[in-house]
Amino acid sequence: MSASQRTCGYAGSRASAGMCALRNPAVPRRLCFALALRHHLLSRISGKENIIPSVDITFAKPKTEPVKYDLSEITEVIRNRRTIYPEQFSTRKVQKDMVQHILTNALWAPTHGKTEPWRYVVYSGEGRNKLAEITEKLYREKTPEDQFSPAKLKKILGKIERSSVVIAMVCRRTPETRIPEIEEIEAAVCAAQNAMLTATAYGLGSFWSSPKFIYAEGAAEAFGFTSADKVLGYLYLGYPADEWPKSHRKPLEYITTWVED
Numbered sequence: 228m229s230a231s232q233r234t235c236g237y238a239g240s241r242a243s244a245g246m247c248a249l250r251n252p253a254v255p256r257r258l259c260f261a262l263a264l265r266h267h268l269l270s271r272i273s274g275k276e277n278i279i280p281s282v283d284i285t286f287a288k289p290k291t292e293p294v295k296y297d298l299s300e301i302t303e304v305i306r307n308r309r310t311i312y313p314e315q316f317s318t319r320k321v322q323k324d325m326v327q328h329i330l331t332n333a334l335w336a337p338t339h340g341k342t343e344p345w346r347y348v349v350y351s352g353e354g355r356n357k358l359a360e361i362t363e364k365l366y367r368e369k370t371p372e373d374q375f376s377p378a379k380l381k382k383i384l385g386k387i388e389r390s391s392v393v394i395a396m397v398c399r400r401t402p403e404t405r406i407p408e409i410e411e412i413e414a415a416v417c418a419a420q421n422a423m424l425t426a427t428a429y430g431l432g433s434f435w436s437s438p439k440f441i442y443a444e445g446a447a448e449a450f451g452f453t454s455a456d457k458v459l460g461y462l463y464l465g466y467p468a469d470e471w472p473k474s475h476r477k478p479l480e481y482i483t484t485w486v487e488d
């Protein structure tokens with residue numbers, strides 16, 4: 228294996244984030260050493276050798292600027308998409324035309340064989356009561372007795388109540404297709420990301436929720452689909468009541484292998 232094929236690896240790596248970043252010429256050396264020091268201190272404090280901090284590294288811009296679109300804006304939108312929970316939503320309503328724009332962008336996702344497997348049931352206003360009904364029924368029917376929790380059910384129903392719009396995202400299996408099911412799901416997930424990014428551009432937080440019962444047999448039927456279809460989750464949309472939350476990701480070095488020679 229050549230040097231460029233080696234990665235730091237994530238779990239169990241003894242290399243520090245700083246030393247990993249050091250291999251990337253786009254990362255300033257001072258930042259590398261700061262990361263290495265942070266890693267060293269965290270390891271000392273925790274007594275664990277391999278603790279790896281999650282850090283944001285802003286890579287230098289490529290020398291050749293793409294000119295077709297504003298890359299800085301799309302980068303901002305992608306990096307600032309955030310999960311914001313309904314408990315953190317303000318009472319401001321999400322307008323119908325926004326939801327229409329969000330879902331129209333969703334359906335421009337890639338789709339193998341043009342099966343366009345994404346389907347949405349949008350619950351808003353009084354319609355949320357219908358979703359609450361379906362949710363309660365599914366939770367009661369599909370949750371094993373020893374895991375049933377009235378508090379958990381109440382919490383889920385509370386999320387529906389707090390959001391002005393909740394979208395049930397479904398992957399519709401195209402009948403008699405040569406496309407494997409996983410690819411239909413992958414396409415629908417790409418569409419979900421389009422939706423969440425568009426929501427971000429509108430200043431909306433989104434929360435993709437996947438309570439266990441949505442994967443149970445019969446869940447798709449509860450939303451008017453067939454047993455061949457899959458419920459992927461509920462997408463809650465809302466304006467954040469407080470500041471836009473921050474997040475972080477592991478550095479690129481941990482998740483990338485470059486094979487260059």
Ligand SMILES: Cc1cc2nc3c(=O)[nH]c(=O)nc-3n(C[C@H](O)[C@H](O)[C@H](O)COP(=O)(O)O)c2cc1C
Binds near residue numbers: 309311435438
């Ligand atoms: C397929 C999928 C299912 C998810 N289901 C849940 C969930 O059931 N509960 C939850 O709290 N978050 C869920 N999330 C959201 C993640 O918790 C969230 O994306 C993660 O914490 C990272 O935060 P960020 O979205 O702000 O970057 C889900 C995300 C995905 C992609």
